[in-house]
Amino acid sequence: MRTRLTAGLGLALFSLAAPSAPAASRFVQDPYPSTYAPIASAPVLIHNATVLTGTGTRLDNADVLLRDGRIAAVGPALPVPADAVRVDGQGKWVTPGIIDVHSHLGVYPSPGVSAHSDGNEMTAPVTANVWAEHSVWPQDPGFAAALAGGVTAMQVLPGSANLVGGRGVTLKNVPATTYQAMKFPGAPWGLKMACGENPKRVYGGGKGVAPGTRMGNVAGYRAAFIDASEYIAKNTPKKPKKKRWFSGGDKGDSAGDAGGKRDLKLDTLAGAIQGDIRVHIHCYRADEMATMLDLSHEFGFRIAAFHHAVEAYKLSDRLAAEGVCGALWADWWGFKMEAFDGIQDNIALVDRPANSCAIVHSDSPEGIQRLNQEAAKAIANARRAGIEIAPERAMMWLTLNAARSLGVEKQTGSLEPGKMGDVVIWNGSPFSSYALAEKVYIDGHAVYDRQDTRRQPLSDFMLGQEARP
Amino acid sequence: MSAMNRVAAQPLGSRCRAWLGTTALLMLTALPLQAQDLLIRNATVHTATARGSLTNTDVLVQGGVIRAVGTGLSAPAGVPVVEAGGKPLTPALFGGITDIGIDEVSGESTTVDSALKLPDQPLRPEFDVSLAYNPASVLIPVARLDGIGFTALGANSGGGFIAGQGGVVRLDGSADPIGPLALYVRLGAPGAELTGSSRAAQWMLLEQMVSEARGRVPADSPHALLTPAGRATLARYLAGQGRIVVQVDRAADIRQLLRWAAREKVRIAIAGGAEAWRLAPQLAQARVPVFVDALGNLPTSFDQLGATLDNAARLHAAGVAVSFAQRDDASHNARKMRQLAGNAVANGLPWADGLAGLTRVPAQVLGVGDRIGTLEPGKLADLVLWDGDPLDVGHYAEQVWLGGRAMPMRSRQTELRDRYLAPPTTEPRAYSR
Numbered sequence: 001m002r003t004r005l006t007a008g009l010g011l012a013l014f015s016l017a018a019p020s021a022p023a024a025s026r027f028v029q030d031p032y033p034s035t036y037a038p039i040a041s042a043p044v045l046i047h048n049a050t051v052l053t054g055t056g057t058r059l060d061n062a063d064v065l066l067r068d069g070r071i072a073a074v075g076p077a078l079p080v081p082a083d084a085v086r087v088d089g090q091g092k093w094v095t096p097g098i099i100d101v102h103s104h105l106g107v108y109p110s111p112g113v114s115a116h117s118d119g120n121e122m123t124a125p126v127t128a129n130v131w132a133e134h135s136v137w138p139q140d141p142g143f144a145a146a147l148a149g150g151v152t153a154m155q156v157l158p159g160s161a162n163l164v165g166g167r168g169v170t171l172k173n174v175p176a177t178t179y180q181a182m183k184f185p186g187a188p189w190g191l192k193m194a195c196g197e198n199p200k201r202v203y204g205g206g207k208g209v210a211p212g213t214r215m216g217n218v219a220g221y222r223a224a225f226i227d228a229s230e231y232i233a234k235n236t237p238k239k240p241k242k243k244r245w246f247s248g249g250d251k252g253d254s255a256g257d258a259g260g261k262r263d264l265k266l267d268t269l270a271g272a273i274q275g276d277i278r279v280h281i282h283c284y285r286a287d288e289m290a291t292m293l294d295l296s297h298e299f300g301f302r303i304a305a306f307h308h309a310v311e312a313y314k315l316s317d318r319l320a321a322e323g324v325c326g327a328l329w330a331d332w333w334g335f336k337m338e339a340f341d342g343i344q345d346n347i348a349l350v351d352r353p354a355n356s357c358a359i360v361h362s363d364s365p366e367g368i369q370r371l372n373q374e375a376a377k378a379i380a381n382a383r384r385a386g387i388e389i390a391p392e393r394a395m396m397w398l399t400l401n402a403a404r405s406l407g408v409e410k411q412t413g414s415l416e417p418g419k420m421g422d423v424v425i426w427n428g429s430p431f432s433s434y435a436l437a438e439k440v441y442i443d444g445h446a447v448y449d450r451q452d453t454r455r456q457p458l459s460d461f462m463l464g465q466e467a468r469p
Numbered sequence: 470m471s472a473m474n475r476v477a478a479q480p481l482g483s484r485c486r487a488w489l490g491t492t493a494l495l496m497l498t499a500l501p502l503q504a505q506d507l508l509i510r511n512a513t514v515h516t517a518t519a520r521g522s523l524t525n526t527d528v529l530v531q532g533g534v535i536r537a538v539g540t541g542l543s544a545p546a547g548v549p550v551v552e553a554g555g556k557p558l559t560p561a562l563f564g565g566i567t568d569i570g571i572d573e574v575s576g577e578s579t580t581v582d583s584a585l586k587l588p589d590q591p592l593r594p595e596f597d598v599s600l601a602y603n604p605a606s607v608l609i610p611v612a613r614l615d616g617i618g619f620t621a622l623g624a625n626s627g628g629g630f631i632a633g634q635g636g637v638v639r640l641d642g643s644a645d646p647i648g649p650l651a652l653y654v655r656l657g658a659p660g661a662e663l664t665g666s667s668r669a670a671q672w673m674l675l676e677q678m679v680s681e682a683r684g685r686v687p688a689d690s691p692h693a694l695l696t697p698a699g700r701a702t703l704a705r706y707l708a709g710q711g712r713i714v715v716q717v718d719r720a721a722d723i724r725q726l727l728r729w730a731a732r733e734k735v736r737i738a739i740a741g742g743a744e745a746w747r748l749a750p751q752l753a754q755a756r757v758p759v760f761v762d763a764l765g766n767l768p769t770s771f772d773q774l775g776a777t778l779d780n781a782a783r784l785h786a787a788g789v790a791v792s793f794a795q796r797d798d799a800s801h802n803a804r805k806m807r808q809l810a811g812n813a814v815a816n817g818l819p820w821a822d823g824l825a826g827l828t829r830v831p832a833q834v835l836g837v838g839d840r841i842g843t844l845e846p847g848k849l850a851d852l853v854l855w856d857g858d859p860l861d862v863g864h865y866a867e868q869v870w871l872g873g874r875a876m877p878m879r880s881r882q883t884e885l886r887d888r889y890l891a892p893p894t895t896e897p898r899a900y901s902r
Contacts, residue, residue, distance in 0.1 A: 006893075067483070110767040110768050110769050111499075111768050111769060111770050111771055111773075112547060112769055113771075113775075115769075141767060141768055142767055145766060145767055178735065197576070199629030230582075262649075270562075312890050313885075313886075314595075314889055330803070331802070331805075332798070332801075332802065333801055333802075333882075334573075334575070334608070334798075334800075334801035335574070335575040335576060335798050335801060336574060336575065337574055337576060337577060340574055341885055342881075342882070343882040343885050343886045344882060344885045344886070345890070349889060349890065365767055365769075366764050366767070369764075369766075370764075370812070373812075373862050376861075376862045376863040377808075377862045377863075377865065380862065380863050380864055380865045382857075383856075383865070385883075385890060386888060396898060424540045429863075431863050432811075432813055432862070432863050433808055433811025433814070433860055433861045433862050433863070434811065434814065434815045434861065435815075435816060436815060447563035451588060451897050461768075461775075462544070462768070465768075465774050467720065467744060467747070467774040467779035468774065468775060469746070469775055469776075469779065
C-alpha cells in the first residue's frame with residue numbers, strides 16, 4: 001500500500017539536498033507552486049549490476065542503494081539493509097533516470113486533437129507572458145510511454161512559432177491529476193526562443209506582420225530585450241531619498257521600487273536577463289547561433305542550450321567555450337532548409353571539445369521513448385568516423401548534461417549519494433535497439449515495472465477504451 | 470537543392486583483398502571501373518530465405534548477380550575477394566514507402582513532387598510519382614550509406630484519398646523504377662478529410678470509381694469521377710495487376726477494407742495499420758501483408774487508440790507477412806527503418822522475421838521479389854556488410870554493394886562531417902574537400 005509522505009516530511013527531505021532557495025526576485029515568484037510529493041518507499045538495493053553513474057563513470061558488478069527517496073550509496077558489495085527490497089542486477093545495467101530537455105508532452109498531447117493543441121501561442125511573435133505549464137494536459141498518454149523508456153524528468157516547452165514563445169516548465173514524470181503535482185520542486189523555468197524559419201514563416205509568411213525575415217527576427221528579439229532592460233531598471237529598488245521637511249508623502253509603491261504596472265511578458269524576459277530563467281533557443285544554423293550568442297552578450301543573459309542545432313558541429317568549440325549546451329537529435333535532418341546540413345555525427349562533434357555539453361533531446365512523443373537508442377546511433381556513427389565514445393560518457397548526454405542545462409543538476413541527473421532516487425534498470429546495455437527499461441524509480445519509488453502491468457500507469461483517457469491493447 | 474553530384478558507383482579492384490576500412494575505400498575510388506564480380510569470404514550470411522543464417526559462408530558474385538552461396542568457394546581469376554571476418558552480410562535493405570528522389574527539402578515546395586494538387590480533379594489514380602524521380606537526390610547516398618538498397622516511391626495525398634501510383638527504385642543511381650507500380654490509397658480519418666468529412670463517403674466514392682473502371686458507368690456521364698486514363702489505371706488494379714497499398718489504422722476501417730478487397734478481388738497491402746493486430750487472423754487468411762509502423766504505440770489519433778509495440782509480433786504470430794513503414798519524414802530518415810525492425814524484435818518479433826520485413830517481404834509484396842530481397846543465387850548482388858547486428862542501431866553498414874558494385878560509403882553528410890572533423894587551419898573550411 002502506497003502512502004504519501006506528509007507534506008512536512010516532504011519539505012524536510014527537499015531542504016536537505018536542494019540548495020537553499022534564494023529569495024525569489026519578483027520576476028520569478030510562483031503563484032502556481034509545485035505540489036509534488038514523493039511517495040514513501042522501503043529502501044531498494046540493486047545488486048551486482050553494470051552501473052553508469054551519469055558522471056562519466058562505469059562501475060561493473062556494483063550495487064545501488066536507494067533510501068528515503070535518495071541515492072544512498074553506489075559501489076561494490078554494499079551491505080543489504082534489513083528492510084531493503086533486493087533487486088537482482090545480474091546482467092542488468094543501471095543508469096540515472098533519463099531527462100528530456102525538449103518535450104511537448106501535455107501541450108501537444110496524444111491524441112492530436114484540435115481541442116488539445118496548446119503548444120504554440122501563435123497570436124504574436126513575442127509571448128514571453130505565456131507559461132507552457134498552463135497548457136499541460138496531465139492525462140497525455142505520452143507521459144506513461146516516456147516513462148517506459150526510462151524518462152524520469154522533462155522540460156515541457158512552448159512551440160517554436162514565436163521569437164519568444166514563453167516559459168517552459170520542468171516536470172517529474174509521475175502520473176498526476178494536476179501539473180503542479182508533477183512540477184519539479186525548485187527547478188528554474190526555461191525561456192523558449194526560436195531562430196530562423198518558423199517565426200518568419202508564421203508571421204511574415206502567414207499573417208503579413210513582422211517578422212518576415214531573419215533580420216526581422218533579430219530586430220524582434222532586440223526590441224523585446226530593450227523593453228525588459230528598461231523594466232529591470234525601473235523595478236530596481238532605488239536608494240530612499242533623504243527626507244526633507246518640505247517633501248510630501250510617499251508616492252508610488254511602498255517598497256520604493258515602483259516600475260509601474262506589472263508586465264508578465266517583461267517579468268519573464270527580466271528573469272532571463274537576471275539568470276533566474278534558463279534561456280533555451282530553437283536554432284538550427286551555425287551562423288544564427290553565433291548571432292544569438294552576440295544577442296545574449298548585448299543584453300547580458302546566458303544561453304543554457306541551443307535546441308535542435310543541426311549545425312552545432314560547425315561551431316562546437318565556441319559553444320563549449322561559452323558554456324552553452326547543444327540539445328540535439330541523433331540524425332533528424334532535411335525536412336526544411338535550415339535542417340539540410342544535418343549530419344549523423346553532430347552529437348559526437350559537439351561532445352568533443354573540453355567543457356562541452358552535448359545533450360540528446362527528442363521534441364517528439366516517439367523519440368522521447370527511446371533517447372537511449374538515439375545515443376546508440378550517435379555512438380555508432382562516431383565509431384564509423386573513427387571516434388570511440390564509451391557508454392559511460394554517452395550516458396551524460398541523457399542525464400547530467402540535460403540536468404545542467406535545466407539547472408537541476410544538484411538534485412538529479414546522476415547516481416551520486418544525496419541526489420533524488422531517479423533510476424532506471426535496463427535489460428542490458430541501454431545503447432541498443434533491444435534495450436528495454438525494466439524498472440524505473442522516481443525519488444526511490446518504483447513508478448514503472450515492465451513485468452507487472454499493475455505497476456504501469458494508465459492515463460484516464462485510455463481507461464475503458466475498447467481498442468486498447 | 471544543393472549541388473551534390475551523384476557519386477558514380479565504384480567497383481573493387483582485383484588487387485584489393487584487404488579489409489574494407491575507410492582508407493581502403495577512399496583508395497578504391499581511384500581504381501578503374503570493372504565488371505561486377507566479387508567473392509565475399511567468411512561472412513555470417515543472413516539469406517532472408519528458408520536457409521536462414523549461415524556462418525562462415527562465402528558469396529560469389531558474377532556480372533552483378535549472386536552465383537553461389539556456400540563454403541570454400543574460390544574466386545575465379547581476377548575476381549576481387551573481400552574478407553568479411555565473420556561479420557553479418559544481408560541483402561540490401563528496404564527503405565520503406567518514401568519520397569526519396571521526389572522530396573528533397575520537405576519545406577520547400579519547388580523541391581517536392583510527391584503529391585498531386587489539382588483541387589478540381591482530386592481523383593487521378595493515373596498520377597505516377599515515379600516520373601518525377603531524381604536519381605541525383607542527395608537523399609539517395611544518405612540512405613544507401615546505412616544499408617538501404619531499395620525503396621517504394623509512395624504517392625502522397627495532395628487532395629484526393631486516391632493518392633496515385635509509385636514504383637520501386639533501387640538506390641544505385643539508376644533512373645527508372647523496377648517492377649510494377651503500386652496504387653496508394655488513404656482511408657480512415659485522413660481520407661475522410663478528403664471525402665466530404667465522412668469515412669463512409671470513401672466507400673461511396675470508391676464504389677463509384679470501381680463502377681466506372683468496370684465500365685458500368687457511361688464514359689460521358691456528367692457524374693464521372695475518373696478520366697479515361699484513370700479508368701484504365703484502376704481497371705488494371707481491379708484485374709489483379711499491381712498492389713493497392715492502403716494507409717489505414719482503425720480496425721473497423723480495416724474490416725471494411727477486407728470486405729471490399731474480397732468482393733472486388735484486388736490485391737491489397739496495409740500501411741500503418743495501428744490496429745491491424747485486432748484483425749490479425751482475418752488479415753492472415755486474406756493474405757494481406759502489413760507495413761507496420763513499429764515505433765507507433767501512442768493513440769496519435771482516434772484511429773490509433775489500439776496502437777501497440779506488439780503489433781508486428783502479433784501479426785506475425787497469426788501468419789501475416791510483416792514489413793515496416795514509417796509515418797513521419799520517412800524519406801530523409803529512411804535509415805531509421807532498421808530501428809523499426811529492431812524494436813519490433815525487442816517486442817516479440819523473431820529476429821529473422823525482422824530482417825525479412827526489411828528485405829524479402831517488401832520485395833515480394835511490391836512485385837520485385839524475383840530480383841531482390843533475398844541473398845540467394847540468381848538474385849541481384851544488392852548486399853550489405855555490417856559491423857554488427859543490422860537490426861541494432863548500435864551498429865552500422867561497413868560496405869554496400871548494389872548489383873555487385875561497391876558503393877562509395879560517402880554522402881553529402883559524410884563530406885560535411887569530414888570538413889568539420891578536421892582541425893581548423895588558417896584557411897576557411899570552404900577550401901577543404
